Amino acid sequence: KPAANEGKTAVLKVGTEPSFAPFEFQDEKSKDYAGFDMDLIRAIGKQMGAEVEIQSMGFDGLIPALEAGNIDVAVSGMTITEERTQKVNFSKPYYKSGLTVVVKTGNSSIKGFGDLEGKKIGAQIGTTGAEEAKKIKNAQVREFNTPPEAFMELKAGGVDAVINDKPVNDYFMKETGSKDAQQVGEPLTAEDYGIAMSKKNTELADKINKALDELKQNGEYDKIYEKWFGK
Ligand code: GLN
Structure with a gap:
């Protein structure tokens, strides 16, 4: 299978730290990855025609794993920050947090x-x-x-x-x-979550952003949002 970062997105390797419900967690019985982020990246994969493979790792291991090419994307409630932007690319923001x-x-x-x-x-x-x-x-x-x-x-x-x-x-x-x-108290910060990718892979960012736009336009993003956060 060609890797997603070779342009033919047959497989999209996703890294996440799954103790961050309702964004990512493992179902108690099935151990399947569940949550807003997991539904979103599966929908993005489908939209791109890629098979999504999710693996678990420590939150502080996600950016190193991207840099090493062990995963294609990190989807883990990750805030887009100045410091991280020096190391990885982010998709457009997909969720407002703090x-x-x-x-x-x-x-x-x-x-x-x-x-x-x-x-x-x-x-x-x-x-x-x-x-x-x-x-x-x-x-x-x-x-x-x-x-x-x-x-x-x-x-x-x-x-x-x-x-x-x-x-x-x-x-x-x-x-x-x-x-x-x-x-x-009140939230201290306003933060945006983004999907992180290797800087080497600019093509992937375009594809992810395009899929995200399409899911926002066709109502799929709203459906996933409402499933986890209500109306
Ligand atoms: N949004 C926070 C950050 O990016 C926390 C993410 C998390 O714990 N999964 O640092």
Whole structure:
């Protein structure tokens, strides 16, 4: 099979860190990859006539995997940032996000980002949340492999707050977290998610953007959006 990055997109190798519901997670029984990003990249693959193969890796391993050519695209709720743009290409933005703070239920001293000075803060390694945490004065930042691990440590009392993406925090609150944790304050950032690709592969970016445009025009993007986020 020719690789997607040779122009004939027979197979599109996708990398993701699947502990970021509702964007990417593994179904408990089938272990299939599910979520908004996973539906979106499958729809993009279909639109491009490519077979989508999804593999799991650490979030901080995604950009190195793109640079090494081990995957064609990273779809992982990844924010388009200046720093990452030096290393990889991004598709057009496909989802608007931002960071919020999660604290233990009943914590009345942390009401938002302004109250985090000198606190113990948890975040996922390699993320914009971890970057923002490191900017806070005298904060002790602990980086976890996945957001659920950071939430567990919050529950255990090892960190005072977790900084993570708002839609993922919303979902966590709705599904499981609300008895142990609460989300506080206004979002700190406005971030756009993009599909990341190797810089060597400019043709692929054009194809992905074209497919994304088509899915927005034909209503497929809206269908996937509503499935995961409602109207
Ligand atoms: N959007 C954040 C980032 O890009 C977090 C992504 C994630 O944890 N999957 O850093």
